[in-house]
Amino acid sequence: MNKRSDRKMVEVKGLHKSFGELEVLKDINLSVSEGEVVVIIGPSGSGKSTLLRCINFLEKNQSGEIYIDGRLIEHRDSHINKMRQNVGMVFQHFNLFPHMTVLQNVIEGPIQVKKMNKKHAIIMAEELLDKVGLADKKNEYPAMLSGGQKQRVAIARALAMQPKVMLFDEPTSALDPELVGEVLAVMKELAKEGMTMLVVTHEMGFAREVADRVIFMDDAAIVEQGIPDDVFDNPQNERTQAFLGQIL
């Protein structure tokens, strides 16, 4: 979109990661500017989810540096916890807290982590739930919601921390096809508002329409990146061509 600034919200420098012998990320360098929407595509096992999870330290990277909004994140709990307040994460399997109502899910972070007062948190949560179209579900438990509704609550829960960056890890992959649209609509709205987003997805339509930049990953590395039209219509690398040929 056009609200992009030069401020780097996420910077990944020389990131390596392996599970035992298997290298899952090889020398990843990546930066995301404020307001930019970057979509990561690629075959399964290419390392795209691991990259996302490394950025908020759900996976510990073996080497390399990660900067969030210009700050180097050190491998210390205090640093990591502080950083995570600025980095919202949306998971493939929603991971809503099943013992809490929708509203409680959304206010949990602000109250427990930011020590926001409850009244204030509730007002904000209700606005967010309204934004994702679920104001009327606030007193329901997650078990009563559809997958699409759950994922929209999960997005509201992440937004309640007022993050600077949102990470989406295959947010629609666990949804029935007819529920994908409602989640993508919320994400599009967010992108339009200027949220900095890093999205791992198989939704090529979304990537083409919303992304400022598309990154193609394969075999633990970034193979190719560029604006959607270039990557989709005129891929340079043969692995990108092969991948797109299979799915488009």
Added chain:
Amino acid sequence: MVYDFSIIIEEFPIFVPAAVQTLKITAASIVFGVVLGLVVAFGRISKFRLFYYPATLYITVIRGTPILLQLFIVYFGLSEIVMLDPFPSAVIAFGTHNGAYIAEIFRGAIKSIDIGQMEAARSLGMSQFQAMRRIILPQALKRAIPPLGNQFIIATKDSSLASAISVRELLLKSQQLGSSTYRFMEYFIIAGIYYLIITTVLGFLVHRLERRLAVSDRL
């Protein structure tokens, strides 16, 4: 007739003090066991060897030896160092015994919570401790209730072993009355009925709690 079952009805009320004693041992060793079990469960899931190894050793020893032996060690064995009365000996021995089983119940329940729950909590910026207290434990405790109820029923029945160190609970009472009247069967049946009442009520209460806490799973 050999048996005189009218004794069961006539003498039923005189067992009340013994039943109270059974309840007291059971309740105290359950409370003891739950507190100990929770602490040990955290030791068992800890990455720190200093916590993991002692917790594991404790569970291995307690589960691998008979409860009656454990009771004798506390009451007779420790008497060289500290002379404990029968009642506190029973509570300590049974509490320690239950703690080992309850620790494994808690550990299993905590482990059964999807890893995504911890990740979601941590990704909001919660500390490990906050995530455990606010997100994991409430779900795990709920899941632990059915096996805990089972363990409480076992604890009720195991309390009868305290008769071996002369705690005047249900079993000892029935033995004493039986041997002084040669009406063993009648008095054992009375004790049996009391145990059955206690375990049935306990089972019912646990089931009710389970249903009350299931509100968030109901569709």
